[in-house]
Amino acid sequence: MTPSRRRWTIAAASFVALLAAAWLALIVFVPSDDELALRVEAEFESRLGQKLVVGSVQWRLLGGAMVEVRDAHTVQPESIRVRRLTVHPELLPLLRRQIVIDRLEVEGAEVPRDALAAYRGREKGGQGSLLLREVVFSDVTYISYSGIPVVYAGEIRFGDDAMPQHLRIERPEMAQPTSLEARREGAVEGGAYVYRLQLQAAGGSAQGQARLSTTPEGGMRLQGELEPRGVEVESLLKAFNRRSPISGLASGKTELSAEGDSYAELFRSLHTRSVLRVERARILRFNMEKAVKSLGEDRSGETALESLNGVVDTQNTEQGMKTEFTQVKAVSGPYTAYGRATLYRRQIDAEGKVETGGGVVEVPFTVKGPTREPEFGIAWGAIAGAVAGTAVLPGIGTVLGAKIGGVLSAPTRPQAEPKAP
Template sequence: MVSVALMALGVAAWAGLRAFLPSDEELARRLEAAFEARTGHGLVVGELRWRLLGLPVVEVLHAHTQQKDAIRVRRVALHPQLLPLLRQRLVIDRLEVDGAEVPRDSLNALQDRTADANDRVELRRLVFTNLRYTSYSGIAVAYDGEVSFDEDRLPRRVQIRRPGVSPPATLDATREGRTERGADIYRLRVQAAGGTLHGQARLTTRDDGHLLLAGELAPRGVEVQALLDAFHRRSFISGRASGETTLRAEGETLGALFRSLRTRSELTVDGGKILRIDVAKAVKSLGEDRAGQTPLDSLSGVVETQNTEDGMKTTFTHVKAVAGDYSATGCATLYRKQLAAQGELDIAGGLVDVPFAAHGPTRKPTFRIAKGSIAGAAIGTVLLPGIGTAIGAQIGGAVSGPPAAEGDGVSGQRECP
């Protein structure tokens, strides 16, 4: 009987409370107004539902921002604690986001105009499923994940995975203590493309709140083509990469930290292969026939990445590849959907150096090679096999002109480190 009476009392209290609380429609309009005040962009809420009895929850359905490329979300569920609300603080036990479409430029355009309000908001756990993030290049990639936070609002554990990808692609970062200088230590475990990247990162919070991140990873046996396939990117090479990677970032918030992330990797690739280009065919045909693949005896280089306002910038330096009688050295940059590359192709054990360059859109770059040197090498091979290739290069210079005519895009290329 006591339980029945308490239940009846609770129902009566809830009925009275509802009379003073906003309706679903009114709360939806309040949310739209608050979002615009905070970010500078409008928000349209398709439906909003909320309840206090049982498990308190505010559920937003089919919402989108008013931008050229709108941020869209199928469902957001917010589970708040009730008592902190009496002290004008919002403590969210769990925030669930499902079916979000997030264009990069639209996300960056949102401006937080009420940063002071963050002191009254505390998030304990974030869970997202089928969150599709579209990069600067226009490639949409889906993620599932979960982030739990400690009371100091720093992440306690971060788990991110690419759904439906085989082999699995996952990130697990776990907070594991502090250094003597007060930096928070995170153990990093990445599984991707049949390989692993394990290591550690240190997050330092200065007295003014500024965040600094530094860390190291050890890539082991990561299949390059499978890794890029997992993120809908096209690879020019295949093979298993291993080496050492360093991380560095800084910013005022965790979001700013991610946007400033830089990496540097010194890598070697086992079982490497150049895809879609047969170097031997390209040399013999002066670049006119290059269909096929080129197995590599060895491949090594340094890869640096930097997140920028216009997408990720990737730089390749100290690249060296060996394939049978040919070897090549060079450097390249991928940025804003453009490729810029240059280097030298060594023939006959380095007796002949042939400059080459590639530039233009990443989907269809222009490839240029010093035809004079190639022609000379061919003449030398016919006249005097072996060492004659070097002599023939000089003959080729006389027959075909200088190694690279003005405007070839390959003359004077000595800018690689």
């Protein structure tokens, strides 16, 4: 036997021995499906502090190593449920006591936001020598703080440095494509990883960049920018099972920022600030002209706006997303409205003023209470009287429309302004 052939024979024998050792290791560590199910439950509780109930576990080596978990749920007031989770591990790293997962698949899951609170602070703990290369998920329902379910699908690929290389999240089965894609381009000076962002939603798109870096304290910091173009507001919120008060095509600039010790903490701390303008805007389910003429009794219909601009800030919090609207300006015919609003924990708190008569008349308004049935407070009679006065006697409109301040004390129908003689 030649030396070259001998080397190949030894290498082949060594490879077979390694496979045999890996097989024996799996036989020792995974003696049966039932025992593996018990081990999965025990390991989950040990690492994450919550009980887990597993319906069944199956595993195989031929055709590629695979462990499949079916019908699992956590024991919590609001359970996390997984219909099917499949792990595709590599065999040889097991000999080095290292777990390398080529692909983790989640098919069918329900994740209430409140249930995730029990795992905070444990995201980075107990990982050991685990290396995850790819996560693929489909039919995963996330239930927000306000109880709104939204179904997602997507994939995340990681590099050997355990940092995300490519991420794609989408809303499946939408009439218009709704997705976010982030692709890593490299590292810049200072150690920040640069990601190219591409968003498609509601007939529009947004492109931008994000930078993921390490803080002096050892945590992670995310900063980025997006430029949305032609995103239809009503369709966008409808895609996430939310009801929009306006429609129109939004464009502008958005800044992103977040900090945390894990990816979960980054998501929980995410803050966005958007300076937007909305073209072809309409106020839905509210007709200003009817409201004025009926002194607020009839508001049905819509209000076309000549222009709508404002700043929108969103902040993820422990109790859901907090959204603030500031520097809002809306123009519709003889009316110009200015205001600000806060949406948080299913409540709205808004205030502002409506101007008419060239800015001479100012009527304050408030909107407060549950988002589904808020209470409106506005002096409809003051607006109607001012409009009539400036229309009939424009020469003395400044007198008839002397600025109204403090006329709003409660969301009730006020007395109509006296008509001009």
